[in-house]
Amino acid sequence: MRLSARAAIAVAMLVGIHLLALLLVAALVVVDVLLVQDGRFIAFVWTNAVFAPIVLGVLVTLFSVGATPGDQFGGTVVTPQDQPRLWDRVRMLAAEVGTRPPDEIRVVPGANAGVVERTRLFGLVVRRRVMVVGFPLFACLTDDELTAVLAHELGHFGNHDARLGGLVHSGRAALVRILAGLSGGTGYRAAVAEVIAAYANLYLTVSGRVSRRQELAADAVAARIAGSRAAASALRAVPFVHAAWATFLEERLHAAGSAGYLPRNVLVGFTRWWTVERPDVEPAPPVAGPFDRHPPMAERIAAVEALAAPGGGGSAPAIDLLDDPSRVVDSSLSTVLTDELGFKTPVECVDLDHLLARAHLVAGSSRLLTAARRASGEREATLGTVLDLLDRGRLADLLPADLVPGNGTRAPRVVREYGRGFVIGELAALAELACRDAGRECPDLAPHVEAACEDHPDTAGLRRVVGIAPDRHPVAD
Amino acid sequence: MLDPRRNADPARWGLVPDGQVRERWLPADDPALHEAAGAARSGQWRPAATLLASTFGDWDHRAEVVDVLATEGAHDDRWLTAWRAARPEDPHLAVVDAHAWLKLAWAIRGEGLEAAHVKGFQRVLVKAQRAAWAATGALPDDPTPWWTLTALARGLGFAHSRFQEVWAELTARAPSHRRAHLDALQYWREEWCGSHGLMLDFAEKAAATSPELVALPLHAAFELEDEEPGAWRTASARQALEAVLVRLADAPDTRAVREDRGFAVLALFELGRYDEVVEQFRLLGPRADGAPWSSYEDPKGTFLNYRADACMRAAR
Numbered sequence: 001m002r003l004s005a006r007a008a009i010a011v012a013m014l015v016g017i018h019l020l021a022l023l024l025v026a027a028l029v030v031v032d033v034l035l036v037q038d039g040r041f042i043a044f045v046w047t048n049a050v051f052a053p054i055v056l057g058v059l060v061t062l063f064s065v066g067a068t069p070g071d072q073f074g075g076t077v078v079t080p081q082d083q084p085r086l087w088d089r090v091r092m093l094a095a096e097v098g099t100r101p102p103d104e105i106r107v108v109p110g111a112n113a114g115v116v117e118r119t120r121l122f123g124l125v126v127r128r129r130v131m132v133v134g135f136p137l138f139a140c141l142t143d144d145e146l147t148a149v150l151a152h153e154l155g156h157f158g159n160h161d162a163r164l165g166g167l168v169h170s171g172r173a174a175l176v177r178i179l180a181g182l183s184g185g186t187g188y189r190a191a192v193a194e195v196i197a198a199y200a201n202l203y204l205t206v207s208g209r210v211s212r213r214q215e216l217a218a219d220a221v222a223a224r225i226a227g228s229r230a231a232a233s234a235l236r237a238v239p240f241v242h243a244a245w246a247t248f249l250e251e252r253l254h255a256a257g258s259a260g261y262l263p264r265n266v267l268v269g270f271t272r273w274w275t276v277e278r279p280d281v282e283p284a285p286p287v288a289g290p291f292d293r294h295p296p297m298a299e300r301i302a303a304v305e306a307l308a309a310p311g312g313g314g315s316a317p318a319i320d321l322l323d324d325p326s327r328v329v330d331s332s333l334s335t336v337l338t339d340e341l342g343f344k345t346p347v348e349c350v351d352l353d354h355l356l357a358r359a360h361l362v363a364g365s366s367r368l369l370t371a372a373r374r375a376s377g378e379r380e381a382t383l384g385t386v387l388d389l390l391d392r393g394r395l396a397d398l399l400p401a402d403l404v405p406g407n408g409t410r411a412p413r414v415v416r417e418y419g420r421g422f423v424i425g426e427l428a429a430l431a432e433l434a435c436r437d438a439g440r441e442c443p444d445l446a447p448h449v450e451a452a453c454e455d456h457p458d459t460a461g462l463r464r465v466v467g468i469a470p471d472r473h474p475v476a477d
Numbered sequence: 478m479l480d481p482r483r484n485a486d487p488a489r490w491g492l493v494p495d496g497q498v499r500e501r502w503l504p505a506d507d508p509a510l511h512e513a514a515g516a517a518r519s520g521q522w523r524p525a526a527t528l529l530a531s532t533f534g535d536w537d538h539r540a541e542v543v544d545v546l547a548t549e550g551a552h553d554d555r556w557l558t559a560w561r562a563a564r565p566e567d568p569h570l571a572v573v574d575a576h577a578w579l580k581l582a583w584a585i586r587g588e589g590l591e592a593a594h595v596k597g598f599q600r601v602l603v604k605a606q607r608a609a610w611a612a613t614g615a616l617p618d619d620p621t622p623w624w625t626l627t628a629l630a631r632g633l634g635f636a637h638s639r640f641q642e643v644w645a646e647l648t649a650r651a652p653s654h655r656r657a658h659l660d661a662l663q664y665w666r667e668e669w670c671g672s673h674g675l676m677l678d679f680a681e682k683a684a685a686t687s688p689e690l691v692a693l694p695l696h697a698a699f700e701l702e703d704e705e706p707g708a709w710r711t712a713s714a715r716q717a718l719e720a721v722l723v724r725l726a727d728a729p730d731t732r733a734v735r736e737d738r739g740f741a742v743l744a745l746f747e748l749g750r751y752d753e754v755v756e757q758f759r760l761l762g763p764r765a766d767g768a769p770w771s772s773y774e775d776p777k778g779t780f781l782n783y784r785a786d787a788c789m790r791a792a793r
Contacts, residue, residue, distance in 0.1 A: 406587020406594035411552035414584040421585075421597040 013203045020199060024055050073116065073132050075108030075332040083328070086321045090131060093151050096225050097158035102131035107322075107332045109249075111136040111242040115153045129157075135329045136245040138319045139271050141237060144230035144311075146318035148222040149238065152231075155221030156214060212295050216303055223304045227311030231304045235297060239283030244274060247281050252352050253337065259359035261352070262337055262344035267319070267329040269349025361433040368426035371398045383434045383466065386427060387459040390452050398423050424453050427462075434466045490755050490788050497763045500776040506732070510542055517549045522560035529569040536620050540656040541732065543576050543621055550577030551584055568615035575612045575625045578605030582632065602632045613646075620650035620657070628660040631669035640664060653687035655733055659768075662696055673701060681713055684720070689733065691720040695740040699769055702747075709747035718744045725757070732767055739769045746783060754787035 028051050035044040080087040086105065094101040102115060113133045131153065137146055223231040248270055256263050263269060273279065319325050337344075347355055372381035375389055375397035389398060399419030409415075428449045435442040448462040487494055504511035513524040525546050532539035550557050550573060557577065560570050582605055586598035606629055612622035626643045635643070647657050665671030665679045680697035683690045694717035701708035708714065721741050728734040738757050745754045770776035 405585045406589055406591065406598070407584045408587065409552070409584055411584070413550075413552055413554045414581060417581055417601060418585045418594075418597050421600050422593075424600075 009206055013199075013206065016199075020195075021055075028052065028055050073106050073108055073130065074110075074335050075106045075132065076328065076334070077104055077106050078328060083321075083323055085323070089147065089321060090150060090154075093147065093225065094154050094158075097151060097154045097221055099154055099158035100129070102129045104128065104130045106130060106132045107138075107328050108132045108134050109333045109336045110134040111140075111238065111245040113137055113149050113153055115156065134245070135267065135325075135332055136241050136270065137238070138322060138325065139267060139329075140241045140244070140274055141234060141318045142230070143316040143318050143320065144226050145234035145237060146321070148226035148231040148234040151225040152218045152222040155218035158221065215295055216300065219300050219304050220307060223307045223309040225311075228304055228307050228309040230311070231309075232301050235301050235304065239297070240281060243281040243283045244279055245270075247279060248273060249336070252349075252356070253333075255356055256347070256352050257337060257344070259356060260344055261347045261355060261359075263349040263352055264330060264346050265326050266333055266349045267326045269352060270329075271319075272350055358433065358436065361429045361436070364429035365426045365433060367400060368398060368423060368430060371400070383430050386430065387452060387463060390457045391459050393455075393457070395420065395423065395453060395455070395457070420453055424449055427453065431462060431466050438467055440467055487784070487788070490791070491759050492755070492784065492788070493763045495781055498765050498777055498780060499763055500765045500770060500780070502732070502766045507541070510545055513542075514545050514549050517546060517556040518553065520555045520559065522556040522563070525556065525573070526560060526564070526567065526569060529573060533569075533616075533619065536651040537655050537733070539619075539621055540624060540654065543573055544656070546573050547576035547580045550574070551580035566615075568612070568619075571608070571612040571615040572619060572621050572625075575605060575608035575622055578602075578608050579625055579629050581605075582629070586632075598632060602629050605629050606633065618650060620647050620654055623647035623650065624654060624657040624660065627657045627664070631660075631664040631666075634670060635664075637670070640670070653689050655689060658683050658690055658693060659696065662693065662700070666700055673705070676700065677713065680717075684717055688720075688724055691717060691724055692737040692740050693717070695721065695737075695744050696768075699740060699743060699772075709744050714744060715748075718748075722753075725760075730764075735761060735764050735766070736768045739767070742783060742787075743769060746787060749790075751787045751790040752792050754783070755791045758784050758787065 028047075031047055031051075032044060035041075035047060078086065083105070090105060091101045111134045114131070116130050116132060117128065131150070133146075133150070137149060141149070219231065219235070222234070226234075252269070252273070253263060253266070322328055368386060369381045372385045372389055373379070375394060376385050378385055386398065389395075396416065399416065400422055403415065403419050403422065405414045405418045407414075428445055431445050431449060432442050435445075443465050445462070445465065448465055451457070452459040452462045509524075509528050513528045516522075516524040529539070529542060529546065532542050554577065557570070557574060560567065561574075564570065578601060582598050582601035585601055586594050605625065609622045609625040609629065612619075612625070616622070623643060623646045627640075627647055630640050630643060644661060647654060651657070662676060662680060662683075663669060665676040667673055667676070671679075676697050677694070680693040683693045694713050695709075698708040698711070698714045718741060721737050721744075725734065725738055725741060728737075738761055742754050742757050742761075745751075745757065765777045765780035770780050773779040
C-alpha cells in the first residue's frame with residue numbers, strides 16, 4: 001500500500017473514533033427512548049446508571065485531550081526577548097523546513113527535544129505548537145548537532161505530505177496518552193475501554209509505518225540543513241547524552257536533594273562532569289515494540305550518511321546559542337530540584353562531589369556520636385569524646401542497642417563482637433571526617449581505627465594520624 | 478479419625494518411644510568434656526586446658542573437644558581471657574582461641590544473608606584466620622589449626638590453589654581428619670567455592686582413602702538433593718551406601734558412627750529400603766544428636782518423622 005494512502009486511512013480512523021463515540025451516545029439515546037415508550041422505568045434507570053457514566057467518560061476523554069495543562073512539559077519558557085539567538089535559529093530552521101515556527105520554546109531538564117502540539121478533537125485541530133529542548137543537549141552537543149536535532153523535530157511538520165503527516169504525528173501522540181488513561185477500569189467500563197483500546201491499537205499499527213517513514217524523512221531534512229556529518233553525529237551522541245543525564249540526575253542531583261542541598265549553577269557542574277570526569281555511561285538498549293515509531297538507529301545513521309549532504313564543519317558548542325545559560329538551566333531545573341519538601345542549603349553544583357562525600361560520612365557516624373553523647377553526658381560529642389570513652393574501656397556503651405546477630409543469640413561475646421564492627425565502621429567515618437575538615441590528607445586509617453576499638457584499646461595512633469592532641473576535641477560537624 | 482502415623486507404635490518395631498528421643502549430646506558420652514565445658518561457662522579455664530592438652534595426638538577426639546570448647550568461648554570468653562592471663566604462651570590456648578573466632582563469625586552470620594551480618598562475619602573471619610595462623614606456629618604438629626583454616630576458607634573465598642596448600646598441610650598431619658573433610662566438602666560446594674562436580678570428586682576420593690570416610694559421598698548427596706533429585710541414586714552414592722552399611726555392621730556407638738547411620742537412613746529411605754531404615758533406627762536408639770538431623774530446623778521432629786514413615790512402609 002502506498003504511504004500516502006496509509007496516511008489517509010490513518011486520518012480517516014482518527015475521524016472514525018469520534019464517530020464511534022457518537023455512535024455510543026446514539027445507541028444509549030435510542031435504548032432510552034425505547035424503554036420510556038414501553039414504560040419500563042426500572043430498566044431505564046438501570047441502563048442509564050450503568051452506561052451513562054461510561055459514555056460520558058469516553059466523551060470527556062475524547063474532548064479533553066487538547067486541554068492538557070501548560071506545565072506538563074516542565075522546564076522554563078524562554079521568550080524571543082530572553083533568547084533572541086535561539087529564537088532566530090528556530091525561526092530560520094522552520095522557514096527552511098517549510099513549516100510555521102513554534103508558538104513557545106521551553107528549555108527542559110531532560111536529554112530530549114521535540115515539537116509537541118496541543119490539539120483538540122484527537123489531534124484534528126492544532127491549537128498551539130510548543131518546542132521543547134533539553135538543556136543537556138545544549139551542554140553536550142555542538143551548534144551543528146543541535147541544529148540537526150531541531151531541524152529533525154521541525155521536519156516532522158514540513159514533509160511533502162505535511163498536512164496528513166502532521167495530523168498522523170499529533171494523532172499518535174494523543175492516542176498513546178488515551179491508551180494510558182484507559183487502563184485500570186473494571187466491568188462494563190473495562191469492556192468499553194477494551195473496544196477503544198483495540199481501535200487505538202489498530203490506528204497505531206496502521207500509522208506506524210507512516211511514522212517510521214516520517215522519521216527517515218525528518219532525518220533527511222536535518223541532514224539537508226545541518227549537513228550529513230552533523231546529523232549523523234547528533235544521532236550517535238543523543239543516546240549517550242540521555243544516559244549521562246539520567247546518571248547525573250540520580251547520582252548527583254537527587255542525592256544532593258536527599259542530603260538537603262539545592263545545587264546552583266548545575267550547567268557548570270554537569271559540563272565539568274561530562275567533559276572532565278568523562279563518565280562511562282552506556283545508553284539503554286532501545287525498546288522495540290510494535291508501536292515503536294523509530295527505525296533502528298544504525299539504519300537512520302546509514303541513511304543520513306548516504307545522503308552526503310555538505311555542511312556541518314563548525315564545532316561551536318550549542319550552549320553559545322543561549323544568553324545567560326546558567327540561569328536558564330537552573331530555572332529549568334527548579335521543579336526537579338524543589339519537589340522534595342523541606343529547607344535546602346543552596347550550594348555550588350561543582351562542590352557537590354565533596355559535599356555528598358562529606359554528607360555520607362556525617363550520616364555514617366551520627367549513631368556513634370549520639371551514643372557517645374549519651375555515654376559521656378556531654379552536650380556535643382566529638383571524635384575526641386569517642387576516643388576518650390574507648391580509652392576508658394567503655395566500648396560496650398558505644399554499641400548500638402538494637403543489634404541482633406544472625407543466629408539471634410544474646411551471648412555476650414557475640415553481641416559485643418558484632419557491635420564492635422559497627423563502632424569500627426562509624427569511627428572510621430568520623431576519623432575521615434575530622435581529617436577532611438582539618439584539610440589533611442587521610443592516610444590509611446583502618447589499622448588505627450581497629451586498634452582503638454580493641455578490648456585493650458590503643459587510640460594514640462588514631463589521634464596522631466588525625467592530628468588531634470589528646471586534650472583537644474575537633475568539632476565533628 | 479485414626480492417624481496411621483500416630484498409630485505406628487514404635488515399640489512394635491523394637492524402637493524406643495518418641496518421648497525418649499533427644500537431640501542433644503549426652504554428658505555421659507564424654508564426661509570430661511562435659512565437665513570442662515561447664516567449668517568454662519562459669520569462667521574456669523583449668524579443666525579445659527587440662528583436657529585439651531590430653532587430646533594431643535588423638536586428632537578426631539581433639540576436634541570434638543575443640544569444637545565444644547570453642548562454642549563456649551565464642552559465647553563468653555572470660556575463661557579464655559583468664560587462661561591467657563595465667564599462661565599467655567599456652568599453645569593449646571592458641572588452638573581453641575582460633576576456633577572460637579571461627580564459631581563467633583558464624584554466630585554473627587547465622588543462616589541468613591543480611592548485609593550487616595555478612596559484613597561482621599567477614600571481619601571476624603579475618604581475625605580467626607590470623608589466630609589460626611598463629612596457632613599453626615605454636616603447635617607445628619597439630620592438624621587442628623589447619624582444620625580451622627580449612628573451615629574458614631569458604632567464608633573468605635580462598636582461591637583453589639590457596640585452599641589446596643592448607644589442605645596439603647592438614648592431610649600431612651591427619652590424612653583422615655573427619656571434621657576437616659566435612660568442612661572441605663562444604664568448601665567444594667557450588668554455593669561456596671566449588672561446583673557439584675568438584676564436590677563429588679572430593680567426596681569419592683576421600684571415601685577411597687579411609688574406611689572412616691566412606692560415608693562422604695552420602696554427605697555430598699545430601700547437599701545436592703534439592704537441586705539434583707537423583708543424587709541418592711547415582712552409582713557412587715549406592716556404592717558408598719553399601720560400604721557404609723558394612724562399616725556400620727559392627728561399629729561402636731560413637732558420634733561419627735551415629736552420623737554415618739543417619740546418612741545411611743536417608744539413603745536407604747530414598748531407595749525405598751524401609752526395613753533396613755527401621756533397623757538403623759533401632760541401632761540409633763534415642764540419639765537424634767548430630768548430623769544429618771542437626772541440619773534441619775527441627776532435628777528431633779525430622780528424626781521422628783523419618784522413623785514413623787519408615788515403620789509405616791516397612792514390610793512387617
